Amino acid sequence: MPDDDVIQQLAEALSIDPVLAALLLQREIKSFEEAKHFFRPDIRHLHDPFLMQDMEKAIERIETALEKEEKILIYGDYDVDGTTAVALVYSFFSKRTTNISYYIPDRYKEGYGISTQGIDYAAENSYSLIIALDCGIKSVDKIDYANSLGIDFIICDHHLPGGDLPKAIGVLDPKRADCEYPYKELSGCGIGFKLVQAYAEKNGIPFESIACYMDLVAVSIACDIVHITGENRTLAYFGLQKLNSEPCTGIKTLMEIAGKKERVNISDVVFSIGPRINAAGRIADAKHAVALLISDDVLNAGDIGALINGHNAERKGHDQTITDEALSMIKSDAALVAKKSTVVFNERWHKGVIGIVASRLTEKYYRPTIVLTRSNGHVAGSARSVYGFDLYEALSNCSDLLTQYGGHMYAAGLTMPPENVLAFIDRFEEVVGATITDEQLIPEIKIDAEIKLSQINSKFYRVLSQFGPFGPANMTPVFLSKGVRICGQPLLVGSEHLKMFVQQDGSAMFECIAFGQHSWIRDLKQDRPFDICYCIEENVWRDKRTLQLNIKGIRQAAQQ
Structure with a gap:
């Protein structure tokens, strides 16, 4: 049966918006019974x-x-x-x-x-x-x-x-x-x-x-x-x-x-x-x-x-300090900025947080990243990758320089003798440069469905929330709405975040929060339509519950 027919049948059987039925189909759910099993988790679903x-x-x-x-x-x-x-x-x-x-x-x-x-x-x-x-x-x-x-x-x-x-x-x-x-x-x-x-x-x-x-x-x-x-x-x-x-x-x-x-x-x-x-x-x-x-x-x-909370505060301190030092190290080195990989080393860095720092650097520069430090006479490292690039395979091509390594496609750990660090940095860049595509170095937002803001209401959100708990292989759906317009003026929240209200073709106004997207504050004008991709969430403030759009990306609307 064609997908469009399955979606229509699911939508009718469950009395839900066809967009939600399409999200079910993305999860290989094709019938009323499968949907019931999905929406109503039961202890009896646990295996023997x-x-x-x-x-x-x-x-x-x-x-x-x-x-x-x-x-x-x-x-x-x-x-x-x-x-x-x-x-x-x-x-x-x-x-x-x-x-x-x-x-x-x-x-x-x-x-x-x-x-x-x-x-x-x-x-x-x-x-x-x-x-x-x-x-x-x-x-x-x-x-x-x-x-x-x-x-x-x-x-x-x-x-x-x-x-x-x-x-x-x-x-x-x-x-x-x-x-x-x-x-x-x-x-x-x-x-x-x-x-x-x-x-x-x-x-x-x-x-x-x-x-x-x-x-x-x-x-x-x-x-x-x-x-x-x-x-x-x-x-x-x-x-x-x-x-x-x-x-x-x-x-x-x-x-x-x-x-x-x-x-x-x-x-x-x-x-x-x-x-x-x-x-x-x-x-x-x-x-x-x-x-x-x-x-x-x-x-x-x-x-x-x-005691543990104190350890966490100390961890945050190390995390922030090392992240700042690593970012400064990269920014001050034009050759390092131009590379397709990031490998940074400081023997004083705390081994317990280098994985977190590697994740932060990957977010900033979006390329395979390794953070190295000294530990028990060896150099230990934590590595993170970008979507679609096999980090473990890249490390396998450097294995002769490593004492040991392990992990998977997107995260790994490694150790090496201190005298191999410079050779490893060069080899890793050579391997990444030869195998990574230009597309893999550009962050993407995966969009699940395009919808009109007028489709969003309490029933839509109520059904959507039953897709949870959300996480890997069942991520919170990301929607695209084109040609929305801002209502009033966007507000800066903190130093990096935007808060605003948007509307589309006479729909209700929706409050939005856009984390880390402060750079758009001057470009969002009432007479300029723009496109947004977002997750729908419930915002609770002083016991009042409202639907809010958590903006993941903004772009100027295409000219008609």
Whole structure:
């Protein structure tokens, strides 16, 4: 059936604007039943955890450990996904045994993933089972070492496996080639939730006993930038409900510190809650984040939350200082400005924030970017890419100069000997220059649909909001409206943002906010039509709710 016919049938069946039906079709939703499934997430949409390869083995090993009162160590990465995963699995099993603790590797001393130091800690303290979360899928040699010491591993990971799987008791990873689990995009914390769900199902524990952890899963999904589709969307939907009704004590503390009083969404989690959790591992010790997330004591949580918030303030300081220094470094070097890549190095920069700085530089100059600093005798770097350019492949072409590297198309980490820095900068620019297209160096705004402002009303927004939670693979739709006119004068908000009202062909007036687009203030005139692309959102001010257009781009209208 042609797409236009599908759109028309969906629009009629659901009594919605055809534009919204077209957005459903973009998401491969073609029938009333599929739309109902999409618009009405249900716990019953979660998959059977035992469809995951090795789940039965993992649960049997945990049951044996609990029965024999073995010591269990919950091990996880130091980022948001890892710490929420550890908090979830530890909280659940600590209600069933006292022989349990957790371990988060030191970002600077041990690095990412399973460490020899962590295994030695387990051996010295008589732990016979380690449950690893958000890491371990490539730790073949480390698991062999643990096996030699009589320590069993269960790995719960969501990263792509290498050529060989670790010889663990159970390797839970939907991205295993032999795993038939129907959904492949779970977060690390999501895999931990499936482990807990499987144990609960097998042991007759009601689902309500694990639903209380879904706020942690939602935080991991938001902050690890995984797809918000399928099972992840269901988990995020109910996790946000928990966040907005009865969050765990630790997250509630962070929300209060961040000043979040209205309902939080995925974006709020990413920009307000996530950075504070991450700051613990970036500046001090990620164990503080786990201690906060497992705390049931309001006063204790308040103390840890204040400590973490202090780390976040320190992180912001480093972030701002390094960003300013890096921008100044680029601006003062004409040769660097002219390049198709950015690589900047200062051995004094704080390793914990160079990834954030790389993202900021990419936003400013829109090209593949690497920020380097000195760490433990090596030079460590964090890299970010632009849409459509494979950063990992580019680093592969520089691999002879690197001690190690890892990541994916858009973000990566790397280390190299200090004496290779200058050669690496030249090689990386050579590789990028030979493979990147001119189009990839121009930022684009992907527009989902062109609409008239007159199509926007409360029903349109109500249906649109049910497309959420929004995130990767289910982004907030961006609309284009052509030939709009400004009403009155645009106002400058702060030093960089515009606030204004627009109208189109006699439509209602819509309030707009245009972040970072202050340069348009002199060009927007009542007698000059212009085009806008934007997201539609609800603005709440003193209990009054109005629809607002969040402007993503402005251009002068084409001459008729």
